[in-house]
Amino acid sequence: MNVHVAGSDVGTKTLAIVGALKGLEGPLLPILHEIQAEFGYVPQESLPVIAKELNLSRAEVHGVVTFYHDYRDHPAGRHVLKLCRAEACQSMGGDDIAERVKALLGIDFHQTTLDGAVTLEPVYCLGLCSCAPSAMLDGAVHGRLDADLAAELVAEARR
Amino acid sequence: MTVRLYVPRDAAALALGADRVAKRLADEAARRGLDVTIVRNGSRGMHWLEPLVEVETAAGRIAYGPVKPSDVPGLLDAGLTEGKAHPLCLGKTEEIPFLRNQTRLTFARCGVTDPLSLDDYKAHGGLLGLERAIAMAPADIVREVTDSGLRGRGGAGFPTGIKWKTVLEASGEKKYIVCNADEGDSGTFADRMIMEGDPFVLIEGMAIAGLATGATRGYIYTRSEYPHAIAAMSDAIDIARAAGILGPSVLGSGKAFDMEVRTGAGAYVCGEETALLNSLEGKRGVVRAKPPLPALQGFLGRPTVVNNVISLASVPVVLEKGAAHYRDFGMGRSRGTIPIQIAGNVKHGGLYETAFGLTLGEIVDAIGGGTATGRPVRAVQVGGPLGAYFPRALFDTPFDYEAFAAKDGLIGHAGITVFDDTVDMLKQARFAMEFCAVESCGKCTPCRIGSTRGVETADKIAQGIEPEKNRELLTDLCNTMKFGSLCALGGFTPYPVMSALTHFPEDFSPAPLAEAAE
Numbered sequence: 001m002n003v004h005v006a007g008s009d010v011g012t013k014t015l016a017i018v019g020a021l022k023g024l025e026g027p028l029l030p031i032l033h034e035i036q037a038e039f040g041y042v043p044q045e046s047l048p049v050i051a052k053e054l055n056l057s058r059a060e061v062h063g064v065v066t067f068y069h070d071y072r073d074h075p076a077g078r079h080v081l082k083l084c085r086a087e088a089c090q091s092m093g094g095d096d097i098a099e100r101v102k103a104l105l106g107i108d109f110h111q112t113t114l115d116g117a118v119t120l121e122p123v124y125c126l127g128l129c130s131c132a133p134s135a136m137l138d139g140a141v142h143g144r145l146d147a148d149l150a151a152e153l154v155a156e157a158r159r
Numbered sequence: 160m161t162v163r164l165y166v167p168r169d170a171a172a173l174a175l176g177a178d179r180v181a182k183r184l185a186d187e188a189a190r191r192g193l194d195v196t197i198v199r200n201g202s203r204g205m206h207w208l209e210p211l212v213e214v215e216t217a218a219g220r221i222a223y224g225p226v227k228p229s230d231v232p233g234l235l236d237a238g239l240t241e242g243k244a245h246p247l248c249l250g251k252t253e254e255i256p257f258l259r260n261q262t263r264l265t266f267a268r269c270g271v272t273d274p275l276s277l278d279d280y281k282a283h284g285g286l287l288g289l290e291r292a293i294a295m296a297p298a299d300i301v302r303e304v305t306d307s308g309l310r311g312r313g314g315a316g317f318p319t320g321i322k323w324k325t326v327l328e329a330s331g332e333k334k335y336i337v338c339n340a341d342e343g344d345s346g347t348f349a350d351r352m353i354m355e356g357d358p359f360v361l362i363e364g365m366a367i368a369g370l371a372t373g374a375t376r377g378y379i380y381t382r383s384e385y386p387h388a389i390a391a392m393s394d395a396i397d398i399a400r401a402a403g404i405l406g407p408s409v410l411g412s413g414k415a416f417d418m419e420v421r422t423g424a425g426a427y428v429c430g431e432e433t434a435l436l437n438s439l440e441g442k443r444g445v446v447r448a449k450p451p452l453p454a455l456q457g458f459l460g461r462p463t464v465v466n467n468v469i470s471l472a473s474v475p476v477v478l479e480k481g482a483a484h485y486r487d488f489g490m491g492r493s494r495g496t497i498p499i500q501i502a503g504n505v506k507h508g509g510l511y512e513t514a515f516g517l518t519l520g521e522i523v524d525a526i527g528g529g530t531a532t533g534r535p536v537r538a539v540q541v542g543g544p545l546g547a548y549f550p551r552a553l554f555d556t557p558f559d560y561e562a563f564a565a566k567d568g569l570i571g572h573a574g575i576t577v578f579d580d581t582v583d584m585l586k587q588a589r590f591a592m593e594f595c596a597v598e599s600c601g602k603c604t605p606c607r608i609g610s611t612r613g614v615e616t617a618d619k620i621a622q623g624i625e626p627e628k629n630r631e632l633l634t635d636l637c638n639t640m641k642f643g644s645l646c647a648l649g650g651f652t653p654y655p656v657m658s659a660l661t662h663f664p665e666d667f668s669p670a671p672l673a674e675a676a677e
Contacts, residue, residue, distance in 0.1 A: 025376075025440075025458075025459065026421075026439050026440040026441040026458075026459070027441060028441025028442075029421065029422070029423075029424060029438065029439075029441055030421070030422075032424070033383075033422060033424070054441075063443055064441065064442060064443055067426065067443040067444060067445075067600075068423075068424035068425055068426050068444070069424070069425035069426060070383050070423075070424035070425035071424060086345030086346075086544065086594075087345040087346060087503065087540055087544060087576050087587070087590070088345045088346045088502045088503040088576045089345070090587075090590070091503035091504040091576055091577060091578045091579070091582065092503065092504050092531065123384060123425075124343065124345065124427060124544075124594065124597075124598070125343055125344065125345045125347075125384065126170075126384050127170065127342060127347070127348040127350075127351040127384065127385060128170060128171050128174050128348070129345055129346045129347070129348060129500070129502030129503060129508075129574065129576065130171060130206035130207070130348065130500070130501065130502045130505075130508030130509050130510075131171050131174055131175055131206055131207075131209070131508065132502070132503060132504075134174060136384075139386055140173075141170050141173055141174040141387075142174050143171065143174030143175050144174075144175065
């Protein structure tokens, strides 16, 4: 009997990921990280597969996925721009940079530009507090942002 | 003969263009036929000088910085590879006052060595602590750590040796060492720097903890916001395992210890040790009530040491040089050294490791050099988003766990965030409440509801709505959160809020709004 009815491709790939990692102590977060790396988000169809393989209820898996800020329920834009909003960045004008970036992109935090190019997200500390304000574009870090550098980052993300 | 050049791989250096500088150096050197080896070291901690390029000369290492890619041809023209003069030349690295005046015990190798070279690590005193521990009985290792006076560097300041003793004496088939590397506090980056700049010291510290307590498995739980630290740590673990430092017989001792890195998923509260353990087990990162202590029923219900990165990374030097050597630094009950992280609006930001006891004013004004904007310092937040805001009037407070507690503050993870006189302290108090609301795990009511009510109350004060009554309400809310919350998130959010209200009352009395026209 095939229990992975919905989205068979998601089901098959999820099963492979769970199979490779279920031997870990506390495997759920590593599994969810892998699934997000594979699909760009955590598809609903993957949850019952994970639950069954780890002998958890679907509600437990859902509860974990929704607890953590990192897991997405839909794909992000082609690029993800994270702006640090914590105190050290505030002290160096991070709030003004955030407003400028929002205006340049025409979106607010947690939104994606209409062309699907950029998702803008807040982050509470990248550990770059001695070179604030800071940002991360697709995993690459940037410090001492000013209006010009922020505009360059936006232009880079737009490409 | 090849000339060794150093360009840091630390994320702070990368954020300021270190990769582009390294590439330009490699390209230009090749074009000129120069024989150079570029080592990607950790950061020396002088972040206002990053990217800091160093060259090894017969006279020692000479530093240049901050270097932009476009500076590279000029530097090579001037004789960078021989350590010659240039406007960016800072002289001998070790002689730069910011570095020369430090006492580097935990960060002794950070920025000096190639983080992933085990030969470098050994050449600079690495593994001596572990080798000594192997020859000792577990209880003797624990006593050595207890005698050193080392206290938890994550913020709580609990004596590390006492925690280890509890785990050593706990019965259990399997025990764990869990390293709390979930460094989420704004203004802190010491954990990140050591993981990127000297990962072997953390591995060595965890292996010693394993030998001391009988734990055979270690986990480093770190943040998804730290991809460079995750990569460096994972590579270092592989190298250590291949060299027999980790595995079924640690350095041939016959005792097993192995470890891996686990990545969080963007939840600040997972820096709290019981929430961290739940997250590591694959659950929601919700705080657990204590007791039971994690030392007795921690990861998967088994005896577990949960220590901060810096606590564990300080263990090798304690074992190498002895408890007395470490204990001789510091003041009162705060023994040894502390890596102070100077951040925010500050001229000389970076990491400064020193014995406990400097005053806050010395750190901010003399070492940090005042603000980056050149305006007067108005407030400094010590200890991350849950730490108190200190006004200049309290700048004589010595950096010591008890002295800060006596001033209604905390050292926390030793991060200091500097603000100039443009800061609005009501806005900062509101942010503390907002942050708590965003990051609350939801388990206890004072934190979950109190933080949201706190944001609303701060907004009312800002709008001039019954300010006196709402200041009282805010104080009352803080009181409930402080004494009614399960963990430090709800329990310590009152520190920034109340310190802002107490020390900067003028910001909480905005001009009343003009009556709206009917």
